[in-house]
Amino acid sequence: MNERSQRANDTAEPTPGNTHRSALPAVRHRIRREDLVRYAAASGDLNPIHWSDRAATDAGLTGVVAHGMFVMGLAVQAVADALPHGTVLSCSAKFAAPVYVADDDAGTELTIEATVSGDPQPSCVPVALVVVCGAETVLTGAVLVDVTQEPR
Amino acid sequence: MRQAMTISDMFAGIPATAQAPYLVTEAKVREFERSIGARTPPLPAAGARPAPPTFAALIVQPAEAKAVAQLLDPGTRPRLVQLDQLLEFTRPIRVGDRLVTTTTVVTDKHLGRRRIVAVATDIHTVDGERVGRSRATVLMRGGA
Numbered sequence: 051m052n053e054r055s056q057r058a059n060d061t062a063e064p065t066p067g068n069t070h071r072s073a074l075p076a077v078r079h080r081i082r083r084e085d086l087v088r089y090a091a092a093s094g095d096l097n098p099i100h101w102s103d104r105a106a107t108d109a110g111l112t113g114v115v116a117h118g119m120f121v122m123g124l125a126v127q128a129v130a131d132a133l134p135h136g137t138v139l140s141c142s143a144k145f146a147a148p149v150y151v152a153d154d155d156a157g158t159e160l161t162i163e164a165t166v167s168g169d170p171q172p173s174c175v176p177v178a179l180v181v182v183c184g185a186e187t188v189l190t191g192a193v194l195v196d197v198t199q200e201p202r
Numbered sequence: 203m204r205q206a207m208t209i210s211d212m213f214a215g216i217p218a219t220a221q222a223p224y225l226v227t228e229a230k231v232r233e234f235e236r237s238i239g240a241r242t243p244p245l246p247a248a249g250a251r252p253a254p255p256t257f258a259a260l261i262v263q264p265a266e267a268k269a270v271a272q273l274l275d276p277g278t279r280p281r282l283v284q285l286d287q288l289l290e291f292t293r294p295i296r297v298g299d300r301l302v303t304t305t306t307v308v309t310d311k312h313l314g315r316r317r318i319v320a321v322a323t324d325i326h327t328v329d330g331e332r333v334g335r336s337r338a339t340v341l342m343r344g345g346a
Contacts (some may be wrong), residue, residue: 080237091232092237093260109281110346117262118284123238123256130254131241142288 074164074177077128081130081149082157104166116149121160121189125179128162129193133175136195143191149183158183161175164193173198223328224261226253226299252294259287260311261301262323262336269305269321270340280317280342291334300328308337317342 086100095117098105106114122143130138151158160183167178175197181189231253240254274280295301308320323336 060237085237089237092234093263095259095263119256119259119287120238122287123242123254123259126255127238134241137252138291140288140290141255142286144286202218 059072072166074129074132074166076126077131077162077164078122079162080157081120081151081153081160082155083114083126083153085157086114086116086120086151089123093117093119095119111148111150113150113152116151116158117144118189121145121149121181122191124160124192125162125164125181125191126188126193129164129177129179129195132164133195133197136175136197139174139194139196141191141193143179143189145189147183147186147188149188160188167192179184215250222306223300223302226257226295226297226301228297230260231257246280250296250298252296255289255291255294257295258289258291258325258334258336261295261325262303262305262338265303265305265323266321266336266338266340270309270319270342273307273310273319281343283343285318285339288337289334292332292338293334295325295333299333301333302326302328315344 083101090096090100097117098112099109099115100117101114103114106112121139122145125143126138126141129141130136149158149160160181163180163182165178166175166181169177173196175195177193177195179189179191179193180187181191215275228251231251234257235254238254269281288332303323303325305321305323308322309318310320311318318341319338320339322337325333325335327333
């Protein structure tokens, strides 16, 4: 992930008023073990299932998995980056499936799909989130962004 | 005794002890931004730097883990899986905030060998300003 996340489609900076039911540019992140270690340190969540194969296997998993809040953090940040003058009022996630991250250079690719959903109010933009890993949906969620003012 | 119940809310409504105040520092916010690949936002025209929304996890997860641990019988080690997470904000968390939390077990249901616990955490400043709220659901399997 260090090489900066790739943007699948870097056009169309969304602005309030033209985002009605439109997809924000998909964001792809390739995450590796070092990214999980970095998130563990930054978040204080040192659960070894996120960095130790032995601990993950003992916990009934087939390997090390990403922190759910890391995946949620990437997904919510994709929305925040797309609406840089907005303020997030709420965000939610359902963790649909574990994200396995092998101990190799290839890592695991996540695709974050964010779509303006429902009827945007003059002040708020509702965004639906789906995070896909391979063919599997690993997270679904929602973000509500206040676009009336600069971040407070 | 508890295993014999199919559904119980015996711990619902019991508030957990608030944690010590958490001071939000510029260095920690920057470290967290880097960890999730956030673009470092420009400084706001007024006020302190806001933290990314999910920075709230640093404050609420220790409180929620403590609340869940208080439900467990001593010596048991169930496997915990977080099912969902909701974060709501009255305003963004900002550098310089000193935050305290109060966590409440909202539901505690036994479904056979599985147990589903929902916890809610209010986030305030030490001065009593409401900042936000978290709600999370955890599935426990075995030993619960």
